[in-house]
Amino acid sequence: MKLVSRNALRWLPAFVVPAVVVTAVIAVPLQAGAAVDLPDKTPEQVLLLVNDSTVSAFSGTVDQSSDLGLPSLNLTEALPEGNDSTSPLGLTTVLELLSGSHEFRVYVGGEGQSRVQVKDRMAERNVVHNGSDIWLYDSSTNAATHLSLPADLEATAQAKSAELHSQLPTDLATPAQLAERFLSELDPSTTVSVGTDARIAGRSVYQLLLTPRTNEMLTSDTLVASVSIAVDSETGLPLQVTVLAQGQSAPAFQVGFTAIDFAAPNTDLFNFVPPANASVTEQTLPAKPEGSTGDHSGDHSPAVGEVPVVTGTGWSTIVEVPAAAVPAELGDNPLLDQLTTAVDGGRALTTSLVTVFQSNDGRVFAGAVPLAALQAAAQ
C-alpha cells in the first residue's frame, strides 16, 4: 500500500510539469494582453496624438499577415518566367508579400534614412534608403539594385514616391505609412471611434476604430468591415493596423510591430555597400519606375485615354484603368491565370478585401467592393 502511494507520488511530476508548462504557455500571452486602462480620449484627440507624433527614429520588428482568400500561388514555378520582375517591386513580389505572413525588421534613422529587411527563410530582402541613394538587395539572387535620386529631383521624387508608396503594398511595412493613408481617407463616409485600450509590442495603445457608413449607396457596399489603428499612447506612433473584411473573423490584413525601440539605430546600417561578388544594377529613378507594378497606380505619361478614372466616393470608390494603360506585363504573366477566374463579362480576382475585374474589352476595374459593383461600373 505504501509502495503504491510512493509510486503514485513519483508519477506526480509527469503530470504537474506538463500542466505547468501548458499553463505558462497560455498565461504568458494573456498577461501580455492584460487589460490596459489609459485616460479616455476622443477620436479627435487620438488623431491629434498621431499628428503631433515627433518620433523620427526607431527600430523594430514588424509582423504582417494577410488572409485575403487569394488562391494559393505556385510562386516558385512562376518565378523563373517572371524573372524580369526580380526587382523587389515586381508584381510577383507584391503578390508574394500579400499572401501569407511575413516578418520585417524596420530601422528608421531620421531624415531620409531607413532600412527595411524582409526576413525570408534562409534569405533576406533589403531596401536601404540613405539620402539620395536607395539600395535594393536580395540575398537569394545575390543581386543589388542602386537607385540614385538626383539631388534637385529628390523633393519631387519623394513626393512622387510618397504617392506611389501609398498605393503599393510593398511599402506598407511601417504602420505609420498605412495609418496615414487611412486617416487621409477620413470623410463623412466613416464612423470613427476609440476602442478598448490594448497592448501592442509591449506598449499601451489607443485603438482607433474606423467603420464605413453603409447607409448610403447600398448597392455598392464595401468589402471592408472595419479598420483599427493602434496608436502608442506615449509617442503617438501608430503601431498596428488591422483590416477586417465583411463576414470574416480573422483579420484580412494586419501589419504591426511586435517589438519597437525608440532609440536611433546605428547609422552604419544605412551605409549600404553591395557585397563584392553581387551583381549590381544601376538605375535612375525618375526616368521610369520600371518594374513597378503600375497596375493600379497609373504612373505612365498621362496621354489621353490612359488616365485612370475614379468613380464613387469613400469606401466604395472604384478605379477604372483604361485598356491602353494596362501594362503588358499583366497580360502574359502566368500568375494571372492562377489568380483570376472567368466571370460574366471578363475575368475577376476576388479577395476578401479587394476585387479586381478585367472586362473583355481590356479595361481593369478595382475597388474594395463586391464584384457585382465592378461589373455594373463596366456597363
Added chain:
Amino acid sequence: MSPSETRPPETEGGPHVRHGGSWDLLGSEISVLFRRRRTWAMLVAVALIPILLAVAVRLSSSTLDPGEGPPFLDRVTQNGLFVGFTAMVVAIPLFLPLTIGVVAGDTIAGEAGLGTLRYLLVAPAGRVRLLLVKYAGAALFCLVATLTLTVSGALVGAALFPVGPVTLLSGDTISVTESLLRSLLVAAYVTVSLLGLAMIGLFISTLTDVPVGAMAATIVVSVIAQILDVIPQLDWLHPWLFSHYWLGFADLLRQPLDLGSFAHNAILQAGYLAVFGALAYSRFVTKDILS
C-alpha cells in the same frame, strides 16, 4: 516487487552526499560514450558532410546560379567559409537528429539491454543521478557533433576555396574573425535546437529495454515533427514543434545580429526539456529494473 523497488529510495539518495560520485559517474559515462566505435563512426560521418559538399563543388566545372541548390552553396566557390553553413542546413533535417537519436535512444535502454543497468544502480548512484548523467552525455554529444560539423566545414572550406570577408544575408560584409564567431554561434544554436530531441530520446529510452527500438522511435519522432511542420492546415501547431526553429539559425546571419530567434528556440527547447524530463523521471524511478 523487484528488489530494487524495496531498497531505500535511491532517488533521494542525495547528490549532495556523494558529490564526487556524480562527477565520477559523469566522467565514466562520457569516456564510455566517446570511446565507443559507434560514436566515432557517427562523428566521422558528420565531418564527412561538409567535406563531400566541398569536394563535389570543387570538382564540378559548372557554376551554380545564385539561389540554386541548398542555401549558400553557390557562394562556396567564392568563399570557403560558407561550406560550414551549407553543411549545417543539409545536416539538420535528418543526419544530426539521426545521430542524436542513436545516442539518446541508447542511454537507458542500452544499459538495460546489456544487463548493466542493474549494476549501475547497485552502486549508490541513484536513478535521478543516472538520468542526469545520461542526459548530460547525450547533450555533450549534441555539442560535439555540431562543433565537428562546423570545424570540419571551416577547415575543408579554407583548404579548397579562397577565404575572405563573408557576406551576410542582409548584404553587409563581416570580417573573417567575426564570421568564425558567428559560425560558433550557429553551432551553439543548433546544439540548443537538438537538446529537446535528446530529452525525448532519453524518455523513450526509459520505456524499453530494446535500444534499437528507442533509437528508431526517437528518429521517427523527429521525422514526424518535421512532417507536421510542413502541413499548412496545422499552422497553429507549428510554433510548438521542437523542430520548428531548427533552421532559424539564419537569423544569426543577418545584420544587425538578431538573437531573438535564439532566445525563442531556447525557451521552446526548455519547455520540451521540462516536460520530457519529468516524464523520464517518473517513468524511470517507478520502473522495475529486471536487467
